[in-house]
Amino acid sequence: MRATLFQLDLAWENPAANLDRIAAMCDENPPRPGDLIVLPELATTAFSVATARALAEPENGPSVQRLQNLARHWDTHFMAGLALLDDHGTPRNTSVLIGPNGIEARYNKLQPFSPPGENEAYPAGDCIVLAPFAGHQISPFVCYDLRFPEIFRQAASAGAVLFTVIASWPEMRTEHWRLLLKARAIENQAFVIGVNRVGTDPFFRYPGCSAIIDPMGQVVCELDDREGTATAEIRLEEAVEWRERFPALRDRRHESPRITIHPAPGENKA
Numbered sequence: 001m002r003a004t005l006f007q008l009d010l011a012w013e014n015p016a017a018n019l020d021r022i023a024a025m026c027d028e029n030p031p032r033p034g035d036l037i038v039l040p041e042l043a044t045t046a047f048s049v050a051t052a053r054a055l056a057e058p059e060n061g062p063s064v065q066r067l068q069n070l071a072r073h074w075d076t077h078f079m080a081g082l083a084l085l086d087d088h089g090t091p092r093n094t095s096v097l098i099g100p101n102g103i104e105a106r107y108n109k110l111q112p113f114s115p116p117g118e119n120e121a122y123p124a125g126d127c128i129v130l131a132p133f134a135g136h137q138i139s140p141f142v143c144y145d146l147r148f149p150e151i152f153r154q155a156a157s158a159g160a161v162l163f164t165v166i167a168s169w170p171e172m173r174t175e176h177w178r179l180l181l182k183a184r185a186i187e188n189q190a191f192v193i194g195v196n197r198v199g200t201d202p203f204f205r206y207p208g209c210s211a212i213i214d215p216m217g218q219v220v221c222e223l224d225d226r227e228g229t230a231t232a233e234i235r236l237e238e239a240v241e242w243r244e245r246f247p248a249l250r251d252r253r254h255e256s257p258r259i260t261i262h263p264a265p266g267e268n269k270a
Contacts, residue, residue: 009199105131
């Protein structure tokens with residue numbers, strides 16, 4: 001399969017401007033039929049928490065429709081971060097796989113970033129998602145999810161060989177971003193596509209550093225701190241083959257070991 005990273009300098013709370021930029025990047029870097037184009041977290045609004053309810057759209061809203069039209073025009077797929085309403089009208093921070101016929105998979109972010117109150121603006125999802133793509137299973141995640149290895153392990157155990165991680169990851173934690181992308185790839189013997197935004201919003205500066213990591217933890221391609229795109233051919237079969245040759249996933253314990261805590265020397269044991 002061929003994957004393309006769209007690393008955007010997002011316009012604050014301006015879906016029309018961001019969708020226009022995505023369309024322009026497609027014109028500048030024409031995708032091939034069957035490509036997967038990966039966009040950052042909340043790619044049409046930027047990471048706005050205070051106005052989540054006002055910005056969130058229904059699944060048949062203008063952002064999904066515009067991306068579907070682009071997917072149809074180019075015969076491609078987008079993995080897009082969008083603020084969408086769920087069936088109960090609650091805003092969710094989502095990663096959505098959109099093809100020529102519309103939404104093919106939707107993931108609601110499991111781990112909202114609590115320090116700025118994202119968990120109140122966009123309540124947590126409750127489901128890991130696997131979706132078929134290019135003959136294999138891919139699993140989408142969003143930003144802060146990257147710090148929770150257990151959910152990636154669950155996805156890998158269910159058969160995912162590719163993780164997409166879309167983000168608004170701030171500059172002061174750039175090295176965490178790089179290291180955690182590699183860690184999730186190595187420990188799960190999977191490909192990882194991480195797409196972060198660049199530029200600034202009213203609160204943070206963003207470093208980009210979007211990348212594709214292979215199951216050995218090697219960087220397939222990487223962007224710097226400027227808006228741009230990167231494209232790479234990846235063989236998802238490599239993850240399957242590596243898991244067969246080096247059976248770390250198969251050898252894992254399926255039950256949790258007991259924990260023993262020893263008292264400190266001299267501590268009263270009564």
